[in-house]
Amino acid sequence: MEAVRRLRAGLKGWGGVGAMAVVCALTVVFALVLPLSGTRGGGPAGTGGQGVAHGEQTRADDCRAKGDPQNHSLRPSSSESGPTIKKIKDNGFLTIGVDQNSYRWGYRDPNNTAGKAELEGFDIDIAHRIAEEILGDPAKVRFRAIPTNQRIKAIQDGQVDMVVRTMTISCERMADVAFSQPYFTTGQQVLAPKSSPVKGYDKTLAGKKICSASGSTAWETLEADQKSGKLVASADITSVNPPNQLDCLVRLQLGEVDAVVTDGALAASQAAQDPTVKLVGAPFTTEYYGVAMNLEADDLVRRVNQVLEDYLKDGWQQSYDDWLSATLGDDSTGSLPPSDQKYRD
Amino acid sequence: MTHTPKGSAPPPAPPASPGAIPSVPPQVTPASGFPRSSAGPDGEPPRRTAFAEGLDQVRAAATTEPGRLRIIGAVLALLIVAFGSVTAWQMNDRATAADDVLTSSQPLSSAAAGVYSSLADANTAASSGFLAGGQETPESRVRYEREIGEAADGLATAAAASEPGSESEKRVAELNALLPKYKGLIERARANNRLGYPLGGAYLRYANSIMQDQMLPKAQKIYDNENRRLRDDYSDATSYPWAAIALGAVALGGLVWAQRRNYLHTNRVLNHGLVAATVASTVVLLWLVAGHTLARSGLNDSYDHGVRSLTVLNDARIASLKARGNENLTLISRGAETEEIKKGVVVDKFDHRFGLEMKALASQLATAGKLADDDKGAEPVKAALAGMEVWQDRHRSARTADEEGKYQCALDQVIGGRATPDCRAGDKPTGECFDQVDANLNTALGHETREFEQAARGGLDAMTGLPVGAAVLAVLAAAGAVLGIGRRLSEYR
Numbered sequence: 001m002e003a004v005r006r007l008r009a010g011l012k013g014w015g016g017v018g019a020m021a022v023v024c025a026l027t028v029v030f031a032l033v034l035p036l037s038g039t040r041g042g043g044p045a046g047t048g049g050q051g052v053a054h055g056e057q058t059r060a061d062d063c064r065a066k067g068d069p070q071n072h073s074l075r076p077s078s079s080e081s082g083p084t085i086k087k088i089k090d091n092g093f094l095t096i097g098v099d100q101n102s103y104r105w106g107y108r109d110p111n112n113t114a115g116k117a118e119l120e121g122f123d124i125d126i127a128h129r130i131a132e133e134i135l136g137d138p139a140k141v142r143f144r145a146i147p148t149n150q151r152i153k154a155i156q157d158g159q160v161d162m163v164v165r166t167m168t169i170s171c172e173r174m175a176d177v178a179f180s181q182p183y184f185t186t187g188q189q190v191l192a193p194k195s196s197p198v199k200g201y202d203k204t205l206a207g208k209k210i211c212s213a214s215g216s217t218a219w220e221t222l223e224a225d226q227k228s229g230k231l232v233a234s235a236d237i238t239s240v241n242p243p244n245q246l247d248c249l250v251r252l253q254l255g256e257v258d259a260v261v262t263d264g265a266l267a268a269s270q271a272a273q274d275p276t277v278k279l280v281g282a283p284f285t286t287e288y289y290g291v292a293m294n295l296e297a298d299d300l301v302r303r304v305n306q307v308l309e310d311y312l313k314d315g316w317q318q319s320y321d322d323w324l325s326a327t328l329g330d331d332s333t334g335s336l337p338p339s340d341q342k343y344r345d
Numbered sequence: 346m347t348h349t350p351k352g353s354a355p356p357p358a359p360p361a362s363p364g365a366i367p368s369v370p371p372q373v374t375p376a377s378g379f380p381r382s383s384a385g386p387d388g389e390p391p392r393r394t395a396f397a398e399g400l401d402q403v404r405a406a407a408t409t410e411p412g413r414l415r416i417i418g419a420v421l422a423l424l425i426v427a428f429g430s431v432t433a434w435q436m437n438d439r440a441t442a443a444d445d446v447l448t449s450s451q452p453l454s455s456a457a458a459g460v461y462s463s464l465a466d467a468n469t470a471a472s473s474g475f476l477a478g479g480q481e482t483p484e485s486r487v488r489y490e491r492e493i494g495e496a497a498d499g500l501a502t503a504a505a506a507s508e509p510g511s512e513s514e515k516r517v518a519e520l521n522a523l524l525p526k527y528k529g530l531i532e533r534a535r536a537n538n539r540l541g542y543p544l545g546g547a548y549l550r551y552a553n554s555i556m557q558d559q560m561l562p563k564a565q566k567i568y569d570n571e572n573r574r575l576r577d578d579y580s581d582a583t584s585y586p587w588a589a590i591a592l593g594a595v596a597l598g599g600l601v602w603a604q605r606r607n608y609l610h611t612n613r614v615l616n617h618g619l620v621a622a623t624v625a626s627t628v629v630l631l632w633l634v635a636g637h638t639l640a641r642s643g644l645n646d647s648y649d650h651g652v653r654s655l656t657v658l659n660d661a662r663i664a665s666l667k668a669r670g671n672e673n674l675t676l677i678s679r680g681a682e683t684e685e686i687k688k689g690v691v692v693d694k695f696d697h698r699f700g701l702e703m704k705a706l707a708s709q710l711a712t713a714g715k716l717a718d719d720d721k722g723a724e725p726v727k728a729a730l731a732g733m734e735v736w737q738d739r740h741r742s743a744r745t746a747d748e749e750g751k752y753q754c755a756l757d758q759v760i761g762g763r764a765t766p767d768c769r770a771g772d773k774p775t776g777e778c779f780d781q782v783d784a785n786l787n788t789a790l791g792h793e794t795r796e797f798e799q800a801a802r803g804g805l806d807a808m809t810g811l812p813v814g815a816a817v818l819a820v821l822a823a824a825g826a827v828l829g830i831g832r833r834l835s836e837y838r
Contacts, residue, residue, distance in 0.1 A: 107543040142750035145679035273542040
């Protein structure tokens with residue numbers, strides 16, 4: 001893994017053709033090194049490993065250069081003849097990694113008296129819709145709760161077919177998983193007690209303890225910003241990193257941290273569960289949630305994109321009204337994915 | 346007392362201060378009363394030590410029969426008194442240790458096991474309540490509160506019993522601080538659950554991690570410490586009083602020798618005083634050996650049939666609680682935590698742990714079944730074993746439902762629900778089996794505790810009066826020996 005990463009980093013800036021030549025030359029070396037290092041062997045990366053590694057690398061580079069991670073998915077298609085979809089159909093159910101701790105996104109209402117202990121929320125609606133479109137029955141889905149920092153691993157190990165879990169589409173993650181087109185727009189925001197001196201993502205965070213979920217976009221952003229100096233160096237961002245963003249609200253209520261950084265959509269969910277905290281300052285990033293799938297599953301990515309396209313026309317707004325209007329406001333325009341959707345191909 | 350037998354010795358010479366005047370007085374040693382001194386007042390100029398002079402006098406006394414008799418009397422009396430006091434001292438130690446086993450270290454070991462299982466049980470009840478949703482059942486609430494109360498009681502007992510500055514005391518203090526923190530988190534979880542917020546689940550996870558990572562290991566430490574103390578008390582109580590037995594044998598040997606000598610010198614068979622001394626010493630020695638052997642067997646019995654069973658049953662109870670907790674957490678975490686048990690094999694962390702705990706429970710129940718020595722003890726263990734087997738069957742069925750995506754059905758089969766065409770076993774939850782195992786283990790624990798108490802009390806009772814009795818009899822025996830010798834001495838008047 002390490003060797004591959006280093007090689008990738010080395011390849012950066014060589015340009016497409018140069019990289020292609022090097023990759024061809026290194027194919028033999030890879031074939032020797034990969035089984036030895038062994039860490040990528042578990043996934044379905046099999047024989048096409050090098051080609052994929054190369055393709056996703058240039059894509060990630062391209063994505064970083066353009067700064068448009070939302071525009072790198074595959075063109076939608078209703079075709080269901082691909083190997084991944086065939087396998088899912090053979091199984092008869094979809095295994096989808098979700099969250100059960102995100103209020104109104106993916107959670108279990110403890111007071112649901114319908115005798116249903118099922119998960120519900122905006123993400124769960126999408127998961128059901130995908131199952132309905134592919135398998136003809138919204139119930140043909142098995143949910144697996146996944147901690148934030150296990151999302152990529154769960155996909156790579158084949159534990160789940162896809163992850164619908166407020167997952168931000170990022171150039172870095174593109175190297176490990178394939179994303180659908182975006183289905184939601186949000187941005188990182190700071191959450192703090194109403195009485196707190198913290199006023200936003202700025203100097204007021206100096207000397208404060210900030211909680212972010214391990215492996216989350218917030219966590220990555222905080223680390224990068226502190227390195228680049230965008231975030232004050234005295235802010236403590238490493239001592240409290242629980243497995244889930246909601247655990248951060250627990251720590252905030254207990255006074256173990258001073259502020260929480262997470263996606264605005266999730267921060268709003270947290271604020272909805274505790275009237276004494278609020279979102280402070282404007283979102284300081286723009287991010288898009290997407291469905292994550294295996295890098296090999298091109299057919300599934302295209303099919304899911306088709307589902308999302310249809311869903312955006314019919315279903316999305318209903319689900320937003322059901323789950324999110326209470327915390328994010330009735331106006332959903334800021335949350336809709338960009339209308340000028342582009343594709344890699 | 347050994348040197349002046351009443352009414353039989355000649356009046357002692359007036360005591361002289363050894364270092365007052367250079368000229369040596371005829372009788373130097375204050376305690377001895379020789380009628381004559383063979384040393385004679387020669388007026389030897391160099392001063393000598395009291396010991397050397399005493400030795401000289403003893404040597405001189407040994408040349409005459411009355412002198413020899415005096416020495417024999419003194420040595421016999423000394424031996425008997427030493428025998429009596431060592432017996433009293435050693436048996437007192439053992440009786441104290443046996444009393445500790447019965448009244449302090451075993452109850453404390455059980456109390457420590459109780460603290461552990463109460464904490465684990467409370468945590469399990471809390472997670473069951475959470476699984477049941479916002480309106481937790483009265484049963485799970487009552488159970489949770491009861492176990493928290495019992496844990497607090499057990500901690501108070503442990504705090505009172507632990508030695509100041511000991512490790513147990515530190516752990517108890519830490520647990521005392523963590524318990525209200527844990528309870529606070531659970532109450533917050535409960536409040537948020539009622540409001541319908543997933544935040545409740547996050548609090549429950551936090552409380553659970555504090556319980557698993559901090560509280561239970563500390564409780565385990567206390568339990569281990571108390572068990573070590575119990576084992577120490579046992580070995581103290583059952584170690585042989587070798588010093589007392591050896592002294593007894595020597596004293597008796599001396600008495601027999603003195604009587605034989607007496608017989609050879611006087612042709613008289615019986616000297617009442619010496620016979621009385623012999624009888625009394627023999628009684629003490631027999632009492633010592635028999636009493637201790639009896640006590641030892643009682644205590645060993647209480648260990649083999651009580652403590653070992655209790656330990657295994659306590660461990661089994663803890664394993665069943667842990668298994669139940671993990672079963673709940675499997676459903677609560679819904680696959681959120683996985684574990685790689687060997688290369689390439691990734692399993693659900695909590696379901697895997699459930700399997701491990703059930704395996705431990707099975708082997709402990711098998712051991713408990715072997716250790717149970719009567720029907721009353723064996724029956725509940727057998728019932729617990731049967732309950733465990735049903736539990737495993739139902740658990741498999743629940744897991745199958747969960748893996749097929751029927752979460753509600755799996756939940757019903759764990760905490761209880763209704764049987765539906767979709768979920769036929771929905772009204773046969775594993776919770777019933779767990780309760781059955783738990784109740785039977787409690788019955789077995791109660792029975793083995795009684796067995797233990799009975800055997801240990803028998804052992805302790807075997808030592809009753811031994812220290813005091815040994816001391817009194819030894820004094821009597823010593824007096825007898827002195828009187829017996831005095832009787833002979835008086836013949837030299």
